[in-house]
Amino acid sequence: MSHLNGLGDIKRAPALKAFFSYAVSKSFPMVVRADVRQIIGGADGMLADVDAFLPVPGSSRHLVMFAGPSFTYGDRHYMQKVFGVTEAQSIASGYPVYDAHAGSDAAGFGFSATGFVTTHWLVNMDAAVNRLLGSAADSPITQRTTQHVVTLSVAYAW
DSSP states (O other): OGGGTTSOOOOOOOEEEEEEEEEOOSSSOOEEEEEEEEEOSTTOSEEEEEEEEEEOTTOOSSEEEEEEEEEEEEOHHHHHHHHOBOHHHHHHHOOOOBOOOSEEEEEEEEEEEEEEOSSSEEEEEEEEEEEEOHHHHHOTTOOOSEEEEEEEEEEEOO
16 A cells, blocks of 8 residues: 555554444334444544344344445544544655544445354354545545445354
């Protein structure tokens, strides 16, 4: 990623995450999910996601699949650290100074599959295609406004 020379690195960092899921009803099994992540160090900011998923045909008791739209919001700290260009970075990189603001980070469409390995353990895979919005899309360092995201997690439920 030579186009980022002079901008510095954003180090890996832990994040605290709170989330909420709500199933509308058995007759209309849409799941609305929201989460907030506070990154501690690294990008040092807050991200929030809102998703709405409907079941995908082929789901079963042991494999549940959903698909639907998503929206991501980033606070000013996160957006500036990831998409902004400070005066010092401008001098080092040649990019113009860019002040990223809080707001829409991305909107997209995703797929989620959860496999129940045992009564307590589950494996979840999420995949999405997102389009950057607002400051993220307008940043001079953004080369592509379309992103592909894949996450894999393992969880233990009591």
